[in-house]
Amino acid sequence: xxxxxxxxxxxxxxxxxxxxxxxxxxxxxxxxxxxxxxxxxxxxxxxxxxxxxxxxxxxxxxxxxxxxxxxxxxxxxxxxxxxxxxxxxxxxxxxxxxxxxxxxxxxxxxxxxxxxxxxxxxxxxxxxxxxxxxxxxxxxxxxxxxxxxxxxxxxxxxxxxxxxxxxxxxxxxxxxxxxxxxxxxxxxxxxxxxxxxxxxxxxxxxxxxxxxxxxxxxxxxxxxxxxxxxxxxxxxxxxxxxxxxxxxxxxxxxxxxxxxxxxxxxxxxxxxxxxxxxxxxxxxxxxxxxxxxxxxxxxxxxxxxxxxxxxxxxxxxxxxxxxxxxxxxxxxxxxxxxxxxxxxxxxxxxxxxxxxxxxxxxxxxxxxxxxxxxxxxxxxxxxxxxxxxxxxxxxxxxxxxxxxxxxxxxxxxxxxxxxxxxxxxxxxxxxxxxxxxxxxxxxxxxxxxxxxxxxxxxxxxxxxxxxxxxxxxxxxxxxxx
Ligand code: GLN
Numbered sequence: 281x282x283x284x285x286x287x288x289x290x291x292x293x294x295x296x297x298x299x300x301x302x303x304x305x306x307x308x309x310x311x312x313x314x315x316x317x318x319x320x321x322x323x324x325x326x327x328x329x330x331x332x333x334x335x336x337x338x339x340x341x342x343x344x345x346x347x348x349x350x351x352x353x354x355x356x357x358x359x360x361x362x363x364x365x366x367x368x369x370x371x372x373x374x375x376x377x378x379x380x381x382x383x384x385x386x387x388x389x390x391x392x393x394x395x396x397x398x399x400x401x402x403x404x405x406x407x408x409x410x411x412x413x414x415x416x417x418x419x420x421x422x423x424x425x426x427x428x429x430x431x432x433x434x435x436x437x438x439x440x441x442x443x444x445x446x447x448x449x450x451x452x453x454x455x456x457x458x459x460x461x462x463x464x465x466x467x468x469x470x471x472x473x474x475x476x477x478x479x480x481x482x483x484x485x486x487x488x489x490x491x492x493x494x495x496x497x498x499x500x501x502x503x504x505x506x507x508x509x510x511x512x513x514x515x516x517x518x519x520x521x522x523x524x525x526x527x528x529x530x531x532x533x534x535x536x537x538x539x540x541x542x543x544x545x546x547x548x549x550x551x552x553x554x555x556x557x558x559x560x561x562x563x564x565x566x567x568x569x570x571x572x573x574x575x576x577x578x579x580x581x582x583x584x585x586x587x588x589x590x591x592x593x594x595x596x597x598x599x600x601x602x603x604x605x606x607x608x609x610x611x612x613x614x615x616x617x618x619x620x621x622x623x624x625x626x627x628x629x630x631x632x633x634x635x636x637x638x639x640x641x642x643x644x645x646x647x648x649x650x651x652x653x654x655x656x657x658x659x660x661x662x663x664x665x666x667x668x669x670x671x672x673x674x675x676x677x678x679x680x681x682x683x684x685x686x687x688x689x690x691x692x693x694x695x696x697x698x699x700x701x702x703x704x705x706x707x708x709x710x711x712x713x714x715x716x717x718x719x720x721x722x723x724x725x726x727x728x729x730x731x732x733x734x735x736x737x738x739x740x741x742x743x744x745x746x747x748x749x750x751x752x753x754x755x756x757x758x759x760x761x
Contacts, residue, residue: 284312285439287758288347288496295340295347302335302346305442306393309348312440313394321415322425322435324353325361326394334391342389344503350394350441352432354402355379355487356476357392364478365400365410365428368604368624379476380508381445381487388503396431396444400626401595402452402480404428405698408689409628416685417460419761420725423682426456432490433460439760443500444490449480450583451678451702453488454714458677458730461716461759463747464490465497468738469709470515473508481590482513484583484706492758494715494748498522501740517738525741526748531565533746536670540576541701547680549720553729554676557717560753561674561746571670573662576704578655583703584696585639585652591629592636598624631692660708663734672746673734675701677714681727701732711735715747716756728759 283291283305294300310328317323331348340346351357354364356375363370382392399409407415407430415430417423418438425434429446433456436444446453448466457464465488472487479485487504489497502523507516537558542551562568600606600620607623610616625633639648666673678698688695705712714730721727731750735743751757 282312283308284442285760286442287492288442288499289493291347291442295345302338302340302391303332305346305348306331306335309393309440316438316440319416319421320418320434320438320440321413322396322431322438322440323350324363324395324397324412324431331391331393338389338391340389344385344499345389346391347389348391348393348442349385349500350396350432350435350444351382351392352398352429352444352446353395354398354447354478355381355445357382361395362478363412364402365398365412366624366626366629367411368598370412371605373603377476380473380510381504382476384503384506390503394441396429396435398431399428400629401478401591402428402447402449403591403628403632405451405455405695406683406688407431408685409626411626417682419461419727420682422684423727424459424685426459426678426682428452429490430456433457433462433464436460436462436490436492437761443496445487446490447477447485447487448706449484449587450706451699453490454702454712454730454732455678455699457490457714459682459728461728462490462492463494463497463713463715464488465501465713466705466711467501467505467740468515468711470513471505471711471740473511473514475508475510479594481587482594483590484587494744494751495523495526498526498744520741522740522744525745528745529565530561530746530749533566533672533742534670535561535566535568535746536571536666536673537568538573538576538666538673538675539570540573541675545679546676547720549718550676550678550680550729553718554731557731557750557754558674560750564749564753566746569670571666571673573666573704575655575658575662579659579703579707580696580700582652582655582659582707583699584635585648586656588632588636589640589649590636592633592640595629595633628692656707659704663704663708663710667736671736671742675732675734677701677730677732681720681722681729705734710737711740711743713743713747715751716759717754718756
């Protein structure tokens with residue numbers, strides 16, 4: 281069997297036993313990418329020779345020693361492209377430095393290998409907003425992988441990556457993980473340094489993992505998390521051993537089901553999968569109770585004011601002078617800015633910049649931006665209250681399984697509404713993850729469905745414990761199409 285099909289945990293055991301070498305893994309991955317990437321399209325680029333050279337020098341006695349990790353194309357790795365799925369960065373940008381998350385992975389012995397497709401600047405839920413190529417869902421090549429970390433999810437699901445990094449601003453790790461049948465973890469805001477992650481909405485962005493199993497995520501998170509003086513929002517908190525916390529039973533643990541999340545409009549297969557998951561969790565001894573998050577219905581509109589507002593400021597640097605594509609035929613300096621940006625950005629990014637500039641403009645600031653900040657506080661308080669009574673919250677990850685490609689392409693509003701269950705955890709800064717919980721049948725194809733587990737701030741341990749117990753009991757682990 282190709283090493284590309286294995287979990288990180290099993291590769292680590294085999295590396296430790298000296299049965300295999302890090303370069304063997306890279307070669308098997310490269311073969312899998314060659315075979316599958318033409319149809320799946322998860323990778324934008326990968327440099328096998330450089331990775332083999334690096335692999336030969338890795339210290340396999342380190343906890344992640346010799347394990348390759350594929351990287352979403354908005355996280356900087358020295359000397360590699362970092363396109364953010366955009367034309368504006370595709371021509372001439374090479375990362376001059378490693379993001380802190382990459383430095384931490386390297387310190388644990390891991391090798392960053394390959395660049396993964398994404399919605400342009402992480403804006404989207406289907407990866408169809410990438411300017412650089414199409415990524416498909418390995419379970420049904422006519423369907424989207426989700427997004428914006430669509431390349432990350434589809435690489436892991438198609439066994440062309442062992443594990444991947446993604447970023448999550450409103451659901452971009454959890455939603456594609458659910459749609460591709462893998463595990464996706466967004467840690468507490470501030471747990472993982474954002475230094476070297478190209479900013480979309482800085483108060484919401486968080487780097488996290490996409491893996492085949494819960495254990496693999498925990499193993500990567502052990503190295504990914506930690507304080508970084510280069511990121512002023514990074515938390516200076518001790519990082520527990522996430523992997524060591526797995527395997528303890530969940531008897532007596534209190535699980536909240538927010539009544540507002542079980543709305544009409546959920547796909548019946550998603551509703552079934554969540555109901556079955558709840559039964560499983562109860563059979564493991566957890567106590568399940570209904571809770572209320574009364575401001576849930578304000579989440580999507582709050583997010584689609586705050587995130588574009590922050591994006592409009594963050595994306596100002598791509599002007600053809602400081603960064604990015606430079607127009608060939610500007611008549612004067614203003615025209616230079618206008619044309620460089622008009623040529624470089626795609627339609628969704630332009631839509632967000634327009635939205636963001638509008639809600640921040642004088643006369644509208646109070647009505648939109650300020651009001652959205654207040655709504656964000658109410659949403660955060662909903663969770664604070666709910667977590668007085670329960671240890672974790674469980675919900676669907678996404679309202680439906682993967683759509684057909686193109687289905688929502690001309691309906692941005694409908695696409696925004698798909699983020700209804702994932703956005704609140706970003707607004708509140710809470711850790712949240714998706715684990716596979718079953719399948720929907722569509723047109724004779726099995727499509728994965730996920731459940732979301734939301735934890736208390738900084739309590740990834742309990743969230744991961746519940747996910748692991750569920751994964752073991754349900755047998756929905758290390759799924760392959
Ligand atoms: N789908 C959401 C958006 O388009 C979330 C994206 C993300 O988390 N990066 O903004």
